[in-house]
Amino acid sequence: MTARVLDGRAVAQQIYREVADALEQRMAEGGSRPKLATILVGDDPASAQYVRLKQRNAEAVGIESEDHRLPAHTTTDELLALVRDLNADESISGILIQQPTPKQIDMQQIVIELDPAKDVDGFHPINAGKLALGIPGGIEPATPSGIVELLRRSGIVIEGANAVVVGRSNLVGKPTALLLLKRNATVTLCHTRTKDLAGHTRSADILVAAAGRAGLIGKDMVKPGAVVVDVGTNRVGGRQVGDLGGGVEEVAGWLTPNPGGVGPMTRAMLIKNTYEAEVRRRP
Numbered sequence: 387m388t389a390r391v392l393d394g395r396a397v398a399q400q401i402y403r404e405v406a407d408a409l410e411q412r413m414a415e416g417g418s419r420p421k422l423a424t425i426l427v428g429d430d431p432a433s434a435q436y437v438r439l440k441q442r443n444a445e446a447v448g449i450e451s452e453d454h455r456l457p458a459h460t461t462t463d464e465l466l467a468l469v470r471d472l473n474a475d476e477s478i479s480g481i482l483i484q485q486p487t488p489k490q491i492d493m494q495q496i497v498i499e500l501d502p503a504k505d506v507d508g509f510h511p512i513n514a515g516k517l518a519l520g521i522p523g524g525i526e527p528a529t530p531s532g533i534v535e536l537l538r539r540s541g542i543v544i545e546g547a548n549a550v551v552v553g554r555s556n557l558v559g560k561p562t563a564l565l566l567l568k569r570n571a572t573v574t575l576c577h578t579r580t581k582d583l584a585g586h587t588r589s590a591d592i593l594v595a596a597a598g599r600a601g602l603i604g605k606d607m608v609k610p611g612a613v614v615v616d617v618g619t620n621r622v623g624g625r626q627v628g629d630l631g632g633g634v635e636e637v638a639g640w641l642t643p644n645p646g647g648v649g650p651m652t653r654a655m656l657i658k659n660t661y662e663a664e665v666r667r668r669p
């Protein structure tokens with residue numbers, strides 16, 4: 387069997403079109419234009435490239451962007467001051483802080499300070515709490531909601547599926563498990579202390595690999611016909627690879643390309659979150 391492709395690039399384009407159409411309609415009715423503020427601390431070229439892409443994606447649908455660059459030696463207090471300014475700035479709909487930030491920055495303190503209504507990454511405890519408790523109206527984090535949206539729009543049935551998520555970070559694994567649970571999957575969350583990882587992954591109808599370990603999921607760890615989402619981004623020999631070993635495409639029924647699967651969906655959901663944040667702020 388050769389797995390069918392879960393085409394993140396194509397689905398992301400659908401989402402951009404929907405946001406662009408909705409925004410055009412909003413502007414025609416005299417509504418306000420959303421604006422995304424991006425913050426990049428330091429000069430890591432990969433992070434700078436991600437920020438550029440996000441700004442370009444925003445502008446392509448009609449969302450303005452505002453670029454903030456801070457030097458690598460920025461302190462937590464300095465970043466907090468910028469976040470407070472952007473919280474108070476009426477023209478800003480969403481604030482994105484590109485991660486990872488330099489080690490001296492206490493991101494927990496920064497995220498708590500963000501206005502939850504402008505937290506388009508969905509990391510603030512109020513947004514995370516709403517997701518965990520099933521309270522509507524919060525902002526859902528972009529990568530996990532991108533994964534679920536990709537499955538949903540590709541016609542994958544989540545309800546009743548055995549879903550196994552490998553990785554339990556607050557950024558990816560945990561919220562992905564919560565979103566799959568919200569859609570009535572039966573969810574198992576695996577991590578480095580999981581006994582018999584392969585035993586769990588082989589039971590998965592939907593397998594989400596979000597460990598950040600190249601080659602962790604071998605083809606013998608995948609149930610024939612399973613839907614496999616490869617979130618990991620690892621650099622091997624100057625190339626981006628995911629968490630899957632060779633040959634998974636011969637066993638899986640559906641598979642995300644990497645790159646070209648979860649990455650484009652993450653950026654599309656960020657743009658959708660920014661649009662929706664503005665609509666909620668000024669209906």
Ligand code: NAP
Nearest residue numbers: 553554555557558577578596597598617618619648649652
């Ligand atoms: P993270 O904070 O490092 O978390 C990794 C998780 O994987 C941890 O929970 C860890 O378990 C688990 N893990 C690591 N090695 C494992 C192993 N051998 N067996 C079982 N579990 C293992 O990383 P993250 O922020 O969640 O990101 C995960 C990956 O997704 C990274 O490669 C990241 O670059 C990528 N990512 C991609 C996108 C995208 O848009 N494509 C977006 C976000 C992240 P413990 O908790 O026990 O340590």
